Amino acid sequence: xxxxxxxxxxxxxxxxKVIKAILEKEQYTVVTASDKTEGxxxxxxxxxxxxxxxxxxxAWQDGFEMSRQLKKDPHLKNxxxxxxxxxxxxxxIGFKSTAGxxxxxxxxxxxxxxxxxxVLLAEVKKLLSxxxxxxxxx
Numbered sequence: 001x002x003x004x005x006x007x008x009x010x011x012x013x014x015x016x017k018v019i020k021a022i023l024e025k026e027q028y029t030v031v032t033a034s035d036k037t038e039g040x041x042x043x044x045x046x047x048x049x050x051x052x053x054x055x056x057x058x059a060w061q062d063g064f065e066m067s068r069q070l071k072k073d074p075h076l077k078n079x080x081x082x083x084x085x086x087x088x089x090x091x092x093i094g095f096k097s098t099a100g101x102x103x104x105x106x107x108x109x110x111x112x113x114x115x116x117x118x119v120l121l122a123e124v125k126k127l128l129s130x131x132x133x134x135x136x137x138x
Contacts, residue, residue: 004128005029007048009039009066010084011057015113019052019084022117023124036062040069043076050127053107055085071106078134080127081107084115 006028010016020030031046033039035057055063070076109123
C-alpha cells in the first residue's frame with residue numbers, strides 16, 4: 001500500500017526511533033505514541049492503515065487491552081494490528097499461539113523483539129496488502 005500510515009505505540013523511545021527509521025526508509029508515514037491512552041487518541045485522529053503495538057508499556061497488559069479496544073470499535077476493527085514485543089523474553093510466557101483469538105489476543109501478527117528489519121517489513125507489507133485486497137479500512 002503506497003504511502004500507508006503506520007502507528008507505533010511503545011513506551012521505549014529508542015525502540016520507536018529504530019522502528020520508525022526502518023518504516024520511513026520504505027516511504028511509510030509514521031505516527032507514534034508512548035502509551036495506550038495517547039495511542040488511542042492518535043489512532044482516532046490520524047486514522048492509520050496499521051498499528052504496531054508493544055504489550056508491556058506503563059502497565060504490563062496495556063498492549064493487550066489496546067488491541068481489544070481497537071477490535072471492538074466499529075470504526076477501527078478492520079485496521080491490522082501487529083504486536084511487537086519482548087514479553088516472552090521478560091516473562092518466559094509465550095503468546096504467539098493465542099494471536100488472533102478474538103477475546104484474548106485480537107491481533108493479526110505477533111512478533112518478538114528484537115526483530116530483523118526485513119522480517120518486520122515483510123509482515124507490514126503482507127498486512128497492508130491483505131487490507132488493500134479486502135478493501136477494509138477505518
